[in-house]
Amino acid sequence: MVASMKVKLFYTAIVVLIASVISDDNLDKIYKECYTESSVTKDQMTAFVNSGMKEQLATNEVKCFIKCVMEKHGAFKNGQFIAQEYAALLKSVPTYKDRAVDIDKAIKECNNLKGANDCDTAHKIATCITEHGFTE
Template identity: 30%
Template sequence: MRATLALTLLLSCLTGILSQQQKLDSAVAKTLVSGCMKENGVTYQDIEDLQSGKVKPQDAKDNVKCSTQCILVKSGFMDSTGKLLTDNIKTHYANTNLSDAVEKDLERCSQVKGANACDTAFQIVGCFEGA
């Protein structure tokens, strides 16, 4: 279940988060996600395999992980080195009913480190989804 939640974030959840946090319309958010997928060679089959459990999160391809990083960087939530930009995230959620939950998740997940920036982004997304 945790794997499905974490990986669904790549498309549906991240699109919703980006729309809410940056006041982007759905088309712009989908364009951002699609652009990062294309930039990193991620196919919809790759995402479907992760969502269905055919591929486990620990076996996710590097291009999927880098697509996650791309989305977070372009949304302003992570820098190119894999550092989560917690102040930007807090600011985006400051006036929402999710601000307390985001604060708690940031405390728990902001120190997650992977093997590289892409892996870090992927693991952070998994940490948030596993809350």
Template identity: 30%
Template sequence: MRTTLALTLLLGCLTATFVRATDVETAEKMVKKCVTDLGVTEQDLADLKSGKVKPADAKDSLKCTAQCVMVASGYMDGSGKLLKDKIKKQYADHPQIDAIKNALEVCGGLKGANACDTAFQIVYCVQTHGHSFQ
């Protein structure tokens, strides 16, 4: 449970920005499944959060967890392409649509070495710059 909570916090900006409140339970189940399936540990999360491990050195399992969540959410396809139009359409009436559009503009074009790295870079960008999107 603590691992799920920690990953939810790590992916917090993404979740807070892109997941509606009514979908919180579904999002938590999705994150838990991805964490379990990919073997992410509490230590992996703690090391990243504390700065002991730099984002560029994050384990592939952590990066692929970001992709797993994004794909399961329907925000990214399996090849690592962010589905910006789908996100904008889904949240067209959301009170924070401007913040969502800003996040997509700033972070949505990032490309990594593979689909997992791309998802991780996007999530990390949103988390790092989230305050400036408001």
């Protein structure tokens, strides 16, 4: 149950991270762009989140939404995870201000994960980092 709650909070973590460094207007803009770019529907995202992030509902569109959000924040570019950008984003969140060592450990452990394509890679990395406790 605890593990599924951590995974379920994955998108909450994305929202918290993004909202902590950009305005609501920019957040809305990024989400609209990523919905369009990934071709994911809000219904698909809702089903994925409400399922407890079941892997079978992590469609390519859902994974590409994750990649898009990471790209918009400089944490994923040209098929590569930009670890220092993601670490900086996490470290800028007030809740994580005293967790720099944990952030660096999570980034190091998740940095080299590879998926079947760029969207799958972004999903694997983001899920791995979430499993290290960066969800709230």
